[in-house]
Structures are given as structure tokens and as C-alpha cells.
Amino acid sequence: MSKLYVVGLGPGGAEYMTEEARAALARADVLVGYTVYLDLVRDMFPDKEIFTTPMRQEIERCRRALEMASGGKTVAMLSSGDAGVYGMAGLILEMSGEFPEVEIEVVAGVTAALSGAAALGAPLMHDFCVISLSDLLTPWETIKRRLRCAAEGDFAVCIYNPCSKKRRDHLRRACDILLDVKSPDTVSGWVRNIGREGQEMKILTLGELRDEELDMFTTVFVGSSKTRRIGDRMVTPRGYENKEQN
Amino acid sequence: MSKLYVVGLGPGGAEYMTEEARAALARADVLVGYTVYLDLVRDMFPDKEIFTTPMRQEIERCRRALEMASGGKTVAMLSSGDAGVYGMAGLILEMSGEFPEVEIEVVAGVTAALSGAAALGAPLMHDFCVISLSDLLTPWETIKRRLRCAAEGDFAVCIYNPCSKKRRDHLRRACDILLDVKSPDTVSGWVRNIGREGQEMKILTLGELRDEELDMFTTVFVGSSKTRRIGDRMVTPRGYENKEQN
Numbered sequence: 001m002s003k004l005y006v007v008g009l010g011p012g013g014a015e016y017m018t019e020e021a022r023a024a025l026a027r028a029d030v031l032v033g034y035t036v037y038l039d040l041v042r043d044m045f046p047d048k049e050i051f052t053t054p055m056r057q058e059i060e061r062c063r064r065a066l067e068m069a070s071g072g073k074t075v076a077m078l079s080s081g082d083a084g085v086y087g088m089a090g091l092i093l094e095m096s097g098e099f100p101e102v103e104i105e106v107v108a109g110v111t112a113a114l115s116g117a118a119a120l121g122a123p124l125m126h127d128f129c130v131i132s133l134s135d136l137l138t139p140w141e142t143i144k145r146r147l148r149c150a151a152e153g154d155f156a157v158c159i160y161n162p163c164s165k166k167r168r169d170h171l172r173r174a175c176d177i178l179l180d181v182k183s184p185d186t187v188s189g190w191v192r193n194i195g196r197e198g199q200e201m202k203i204l205t206l207g208e209l210r211d212e213e214l215d216m217f218t219t220v221f222v223g224s225s226k227t228r229r230i231g232d233r234m235v236t237p238r239g240y241e242n243k244e245q246n
Numbered sequence: 247m248s249k250l251y252v253v254g255l256g257p258g259g260a261e262y263m264t265e266e267a268r269a270a271l272a273r274a275d276v277l278v279g280y281t282v283y284l285d286l287v288r289d290m291f292p293d294k295e296i297f298t299t300p301m302r303q304e305i306e307r308c309r310r311a312l313e314m315a316s317g318g319k320t321v322a323m324l325s326s327g328d329a330g331v332y333g334m335a336g337l338i339l340e341m342s343g344e345f346p347e348v349e350i351e352v353v354a355g356v357t358a359a360l361s362g363a364a365a366l367g368a369p370l371m372h373d374f375c376v377i378s379l380s381d382l383l384t385p386w387e388t389i390k391r392r393l394r395c396a397a398e399g400d401f402a403v404c405i406y407n408p409c410s411k412k413r414r415d416h417l418r419r420a421c422d423i424l425l426d427v428k429s430p431d432t433v434s435g436w437v438r439n440i441g442r443e444g445q446e447m448k449i450l451t452l453g454e455l456r457d458e459e460l461d462m463f464t465t466v467f468v469g470s471s472k473t474r475r476i477g478d479r480m481v482t483p484r485g486y487e488n489k490e491q492n
């Protein structure tokens with residue numbers, strides 16, 4: 001049977017990859033993905049066939065990966081983070097009906113919500129939402145509604161794609177929606193270039209976050225009402241301390 | 247400097263661990279955790295000192311881990327999944343003020359939301375919430391509010407701790423709250439024993455999920471209004487197909 005692995009590499013270099021992901025790449029004849037992801041693993045597998053397409057040609061890239069698998073090659077399609085979170089797993093499965101002979105296996109990886117949280121401390125210890133501010137594929141009205149519901153539910157919120165060249169003010173607009181419900185003192189944070197050279201991070205208030213200038217390589221965290229700053233870490237308690245007292 | 251790693255092992259065996267997690271365990275003098283997690287890694291590191299405490303004694307376990315690190319040992323505290331998602335990272339950081347000499351590093355892992363999603367297909371491809379139904383540490387009113395907000399925001403929802411011996415009807419009550427807003431035909435799924443022997447899963451509707459008898463080793467997924475069943479997979483589209491058409 002033809003096989004296509006859809007593999008999440010984790011946030012940065014090879015050290016954030018699971019052994020399952022490494023094994024899937026090792027079994028593959030062809031590695032498919034953006035150049036930047038392939039560069040992360042090329043040194044590990046110098047003899048593999050490589051197929052890259054430019055950014056934004058997702059449908060074409062998925063079709064080629066499925067065609068190569070259908071033709072008898074074992075294919076590994078690479079995403080950074082987790083292929084199942086704003087990655088390629090969904091599109092591959094949506095197109096899989098045309099390629100019933102290809103067996104598809106999704107290999108989970110550490111998405112930026114988790115790796116960024118670990119860098120900041122433990123902001124997602126309790127219930128949380130993950131929301132992308134990219135309106136390329138989602139109406140802005142839907143994004144606004146989700147931000148409002150996340151705030152009303154007092155979730156910790158992890159924000160992907162806080163801005164881009166075309167959407168400079170999305171983070172500010174998102175913060176304003178959250179600020180309709182949440183205190184401007186809500187503990188927040190961001191991490192840039194997670195797991196890569198030049199990783200940097202900052203803990204600040206939601207009111208301050210509103211005026212930050214961030215780029216598309218940054219993941220943002222906004223706490224729940226319970227989230228605290230402890231030293232240089234951002235922590236959402238799970239409640240054990242309260243339990244002991246009660 | 248004394249060092250304490252708080253390490254997420256991923257869902258099951260060693261293959262789901264990142265290289266970063268493996269390296270942290272290798273550097274540790276002592277491994278701390280529940281017996282069941284230690285069993286997963288004992289074979290990899292047969293010579294390590296081991297410290298276990300029973301379930302529920304989280305504060306005592308964290309204090310001992312910090313004390314051992316303070317005493318000069320390099321300590322790795324193990325969680326399944328990700329230590330930063332309903333794990334031990336938050337509690338360790340909350341208690342860290344008493345041990346300023348201990349440097350704490352959180353090592354992210356693949357939490358059940360991601361590993362379970364990969365097993366089912368790609369249910370968390372777009373914006374999602376993670377909610378625990380455990381009311382040991384959280385008032386049920388808070389959990390209800392979050393479920394309602396998650397439904398109103400049309401998020402995909404991943405549910406941890408769907409039931410326990412004491413809370414047999416929590417999943418049914420949670421589904422009823424979601425059903426106030428969401429269609430009973432909403433595509434849903436569950437995965438049991440993720441990444442372990444006896445892994446099983448099922449895709450079903452939200453109406454059917456309401457009547458399932460699940461245990462605490464199960465992670466539940468309820469789709470957004472866009473989530474579809476494609477063959478034997480649960481997929482939340484990200485929207486590329488629409489984009490191409492527009």
C-alpha cells in the first residue's frame with residue numbers, strides 16, 4: 001500500500017521532533033515541504049529525494065505529495081509544529097478521496113502553543129483556546145466572535161499569526177475585543193522564533209500587549225483571570241493550592 | 247546551579263517523546279513521577295534514581311522534587327503528554343519562590359489533544375478549545391460556562407477527563423450544554439489509550455456521544471460546524487478549498 005506521512009516537526013531544530021516523526025522521515029523516499037522546514041532536516045537525511053513548492057501553493061503541494069505516494073513512493077510531508085494545527089493534515093485528508101490507494105498517517109508534533117508555553121512558564125495549565133488572527137481563510141467576523149467567546153469563558157488564549165505585512169493592526173484589534181471583557185492587567189506574554197536561534201520572549205499586561213509590534217514568527221499568550229506572573233514566568237494555576245486549603 | 251526539568255513524555259511509549267525530553271532525562275540524576283509514567287522510561291534509563299509518590303499527592307511530590315534539586319541533584323519530573331497542560335509545570339513554578347536556587351526548565355511534549363487528533367485525522371486544524379471536565383479543582387459552574395462559550399464561538403472542542411468513577415454523568419451533562427447551541431449531527435470522536443497498547447477510537451455524532459460510556463483514559467473531540475467525516479477520519483477544514491474557489 002502507498003503511504004503518506006503528514007509529519008509535525010515541532011518548533012525548531014531536530015531536538016524538538018519526536019522519535020515517531022524521525023522514524024517516519026527515515027522510512028520516506030521523498031520529503032515534501034517548504035524550503036525552511038526541509039532545511040531543518042536535510043542534514044539528518046542527506047540522501048532523500050526532496051520536493052519543495054513556494055509558500056501559499058498548498059493545494060498543489062498536497063496534490064503532488066498524494067500523486068507521488070500513489071505512484072509507489074513513501075512520502076513524508078513536513079509541517080513545523082503540529083501538522084494537525086493550522087498545518088497540512090486537514091487538506092491532505094480532504095483531498096485523499098481522490099487517492100483511495102494512499103494510506104495516510106498523521107504524526108503529531110509539538111505545536112507553538114505548547115513550545116511557547118514551556119518557554120514562558122505554564123500559561124496553558126488549565127482550559128485554553130487557540131485562535132489564529134489570519135483572515136486569509138477565515139472571515140474576520142468569525143475571528144472576532146471567537147475572541148469574544150474566549151474572553152467571556154475566561155479561557156487562557158493562545159494566538160497564532162498575530163500579524164503580517166498586510167494585517168498590521170490585527171493584534172491591536174484582537175486585544176481591544178479581549179479588553180471589552182478582560183482586565184488590562186491580565187498577564188500576557190509572547191515568544192518569537194520558538195526553539196530557534198534568536199528566540200526571545202516577553203511577559204507583559206494585556207494593556208501593554210495591545211501596543212506591541214510583533215511579527216508572524218511570534219506566538220502570543222493572554223492569561224485567564226487566574227494567570228499570574230511568578231518571577232520571570234507566566235503561570236495559570238490549576239488549583240492544587242486552593243484544594244489543599246479547602 | 248541546581249536544575250529541575252519538568253518534562254512531558256507525550257502520549258505513550260518512548261517513541262512519542264522529543265529528543266529534548268530524552269536528553270533532559272539523560273542529564274537527570276533522579277526521575278520523579280507516578281509509577282505508570284516511570285515505567286515508560288525505566289528501561290531507557292535503568293541506572294537512574296527513582297522517586298515515586300501515589301496519585302493525588304501532587305504538592306508533596308513537587309516539594310520533594312524541588313528539595314532534591316535544591317540539594318544538588320539534577321531532577322527530572324515526568325508528566326504524560328505535556329507537563330504544561332493539566333500537568334505539573336504550573337505547580338512547580340508556583341512553589342519555586344521557596345527555592346530560588348533551583349533553575350526550572352519546562353520541556354514541552356505532545357499533549358493528548360494533539361496525539362488524539364492525529365489518531366482521528368485532523369479535528370483541530372482550525373481554532374479550538376481544550377476543556378477538562380474534572381471538577382476536583384475547578385467549580386462545575388466554570389466548566390459549564392466554558393463549554394457554553396466554546397459552543398457559541400463555534401470552536402472545535404477537545405475534552406480532557408470526560409468522566410471518572412465519581413463523575414459518571416459529566417460527559418452527558420457537557421454534551422447537553424454543547425447541544426443547546428450545536429447541532430446533534432456535529433461530527434465528534436474519541437480516542438482511548440492514545441499511543442498505548444489497546445488504543446481504540448470512534449467517530450460519531452454529538453448526539454451519539456452524549457450516550458457513550460467512556461473512561462478517564464479517553465480524550466474526546468467535538469467538531470465545529472465545519473468539521474466533516476471523510477472516510478474514517480474526522481477533519482476540520484482550514485478553508486483552502488474555499489480560497490481556491492473564490
